[in-house]
Amino acid sequence: MSTFPKPAEDELGELEPDLREVPEPGAVTVIIPTFNESANVRELLHRITESVPSRLPCEVVFVDDSTDDTPQVIASAAQDCPFPVSVIHRDRPDGGLGGAVVEGLRAAGSDWVVVMDADLQHPPSLVPELVATGESTGADLVVASRYTPGGSRAGLAGGYRIAVSRAATWLTKGLFPRSLRGISDPMSGFFAMRRSAVTASALQPLGYKILLELAVRCRPRVIAEVPFVFQDRFAGESKSTAREGWRFLRHLVELRTAAPVARLLVFGLIGLTGFVPNLLGLYALTSAGLHYLPAEILANQLGVAWNFLLLEVLLFRSRRGHRHWLDRSLRFAALANADLVLRIPLIALLVGVWGMAVLPATALALLLTFVLRFAATEALVYSRRRRRR
DSSP, rough: OEEOOOOOOBBOSSSSSSSSSSOOOOSSEEEEEESSHHHHHHHHHHHHHHHHHHTEEEEEEEOOOSSSSSSHHHHHHHHHHOOOOOEEEOOSOTTHHHHHHHHHHHOOOOOEEEEEOOSSSOOGHHHHHHHHHHHHTTOOOEESSSSSSSOOTTSSSSOOOOHHHHHHHHHHHOOOOOTTTTTTTTTTOEEEEGGOOGGGGGGGOOHHHHHHHHHHHHHOOEEEEEEOOOOOSSSOOOOOOOHHHHHHHHHHHHHHHHHHHHHHHHHHHHHHHTHHHHHHHHHHHTTTTTOOOHHHHHHHHHHHHHHHHHHHIISSGGHHHHHHHHHHHHHHHHHHHHHHHHHHHHHHHHHHTOOOOHHHHHHHHHHHHHHHHHHIIIIIIOOOOOOOO
């Protein structure tokens, strides 16, 4: 990762101990993530120069994941700007656009930070108004919204993109009604925030919906909105692809299952789906003439494999790097099969010693072993491996 100009490294930021603070260059830091946006950079800096410095001192920080000449174009265009412009080029785009914003926060030198795209669909002339609204209302987060009176999504090309945007908005607001209260446009990539309201260590961005990440994990106390008209892209192609859509859905699952109770619920729902391959396998094996006992043991492994696959993809995707996949799969299979071994003596204990009826004893045993299996899966399968000294 390379940066120019290099920020000061001898002072700690107020936000987090690991965030560096540079001497205060202005009232706002504009963070602009870029990926192959060389055709837009000069016009973007020109419009910022026309509309921001005269009303609000500023600096601009580009966080670049490009594979083209975008960093060189920024360096050239920055020579004509009356405000500091820096580029942080990342060799590895960890976290996508959201990770780029977090990287920009580390280099920001102002109390207010504005995040915007480089394609000029977000009008730079609105930057001073976002900050002014935050100061006048005492807000920690000010969102530029397409869905408040005076706003428009005119720059969304085609009915398909409009439908996808609307569906994503309804989905996120339905999943996070409390965290997104007061935000009409949680899909917006244009917003202002106070650095003091952001806990960088709590952020685990995935993909391009960083506003959703900030609102859910940092929970700003006061939120305000400013209407804006979503513009047409100035040049280049949209980065919204099917792959980004899939990353967005994964991000929603990770955010929704951040709490242990939510993870427990999803773990249970995934476990229930395992009955389908289990029963199908049992039917196929017994129909082929296999005795029902070995058939049940083999069919159970199909359910175990199915559950492991869904846990890997949906619930514990971010923790897969803690252990090798073979280690994870063997541990999970051992726990899932131990569940059967533990349940029978537990039912016998509840019935024979404590005098419970068979059905309630079985239900209680299922509940207890389920909770134990969830806790063991988190602790033994998806925990970080302890490194030997």
